Structures are given as structure tokens and as C-alpha cells.
Amino acid sequence: MASDELIQERDGEYRHGKAVMVRGVRMPHVYAYLTGFAEFIENFTTKNDDVFIVGFPRSGTTWLQEVIWQIFNDGEISRHPIGHRVQFFDEAKFPHTTQPDITTRASPRLMKTHQPFHAIPKGTSENSRCKYIYVARNPFNVVVSYYNFDLKMAPVTDYDGPFEYFADMFIKGTTYWGSWTEHVLGWWKHKDDDNVLFLKYEDMKKDLPSQIRLICKFLGKNITEDMVDRIAQQCTFDAMKNNSSAYWMMTRDGELPNFLRKGQIGGWKDYFTPELIQRFEKEVLGKLDGSGLQFDLGR
């Protein structure tokens, strides 16, 4: 069908995996090509206790998955992989998935997705009004993190070019899941909806306990201050790096992935020329002007 059309095999000079456009969203073809993801998402029925953890790739979604799973599970540290505990919605029709079927999963269903606001399933009645927790991260760190991920995490993405070229694709919105600015602005417009919580990676990094309290308030969960501290400590970068069930396993050679790479605000400058910084300021950050959305760039 047209929505599963293969749109990209190479991006100009360099390989960047294959992409398909599914309901207006540019996705890796292994997730969606000929597997009916378009129909799946169109027919997906939300429930009022569903929680979608949402973000553009490399914005801190895995971190948020672990935090939220622990909130729901009294601070337990699980040995089960995060992808089984909080399923990746966008992989629901992945041909070789080892995940259980999301549709029949017991409630409350915690799901992670990179879908933009316009494409995500929405409830239409009181019984299907699910919640969305969105995390946004400054685009300089996102693009550096995404580049390193795409470079190393074949076969899903399989990018083989230099950073400058990847940054150009990011600016044009041709990396998977499309334009970063459209993604964050699409969700930012709904930040005051009563079923949307909009968080920033940088706030989580600076003060995780306060963000855990915000999440609990939004979810209507009462947890003690001791539990807030415990979850914050168990979800630091180092703690999660030492717990392989807290991140994703998918690598070129089967070795442990760089999924948790540096986990910092800033540290992107080594990758940027002064010209690229100017371009990013104008063509990426500039598009946020007037929206009120701002980021700590760590510089």
C-alpha cells in the first residue's frame, strides 16, 4: 500500500538504511515495510490507563522508560529487558520481534514511541483517554547522539557517512522519524493538554527527583520521598549503564551497544564547525522562535 512505500535507500552519497513513509512518518523499513504498521496504528484502541513515553530518537526516551517503569513497580530493578517491560510501540509489527503482543498486554500498558503528535493513537472517549509523557532534548546533543547511534547500530540504520552529512539530513528532516523541529513543536503545542506532560532531558539531568515528582503527580501516583530518591539513584547514567536490562541490545557484532553513550548536556562542540553551529542556530533553533520552547545547550 502507498503508506508503506519504500522512499529511500540511500541519501545522496551515503547509505542511511531504508526508509518508508508510514502515515506521514519516515520510519526505518525494518519496522514497517510490508508488515502493516499503518493499519496497526490506525486500528489501535487506546485505554485510559495507557501511558505512552514519547520523544524524538536520542532524547532520553529509554531513561524515561526505566524511571516510569520503576515508579509503577515500587523501585524494583528488573532483570527483564526494558523493551519487554515498556514495549516499543513502533516495533509492534517488526517481523522478527520478540516482544509480546501489545494489544493483548495487561493494563496498565507502558509503551515507548517516537511518533509525532499528529500520528500517535488518540483516545476518542472517556474510556480511551490515554496519557502521553514527552521528553525533548537540545538538538545539538540529539544530533551527535543520533549520529553515533546510527553509525554503530546497524542493521537498523546503517549510516556510513560523516557527521556533517548526517547533520545536514537532520536539518532537512530526512533522518528517521523526520524533522526534529516539527516533532518537538507538534508536542509542545499540546503541553497544556491535561493528558500530556512535556519534560526536558536537561531538567532530568539537573534534578531528577523533581522530575520524578512531576511524573508521579501527572500519573496520580503517590510515592514517598524515600522512593523518589531511590528511583533517582537507580536511574542515574552510571546506574543504568551497569544494568544491561535498562537499555536496548541491538548491535552490529552482538557486543554491548553504546546505547548509553555519554549522557551529558553539552559535549557536542567537538563535532560542530562554527559554520554548522550558525546553521543549526538559524535552521533548527530558529524555528522555535516565538514558541517559548528553549533548551539548555550546555555551553
Ligand code: A3P
Ligand atoms: P548520549 O548518546 O548523548 O549519551 P533515547 O533513549 O531517546 O534514544 O536517548 C538516548 C540518549 O539518552 C543517549 O544519549 C543516552 O546516553 C541518554 N541516556 C540514557 N539513559 C540516561 C541516563 N540515565 N542519564 C542520562 N542520559 C541517559
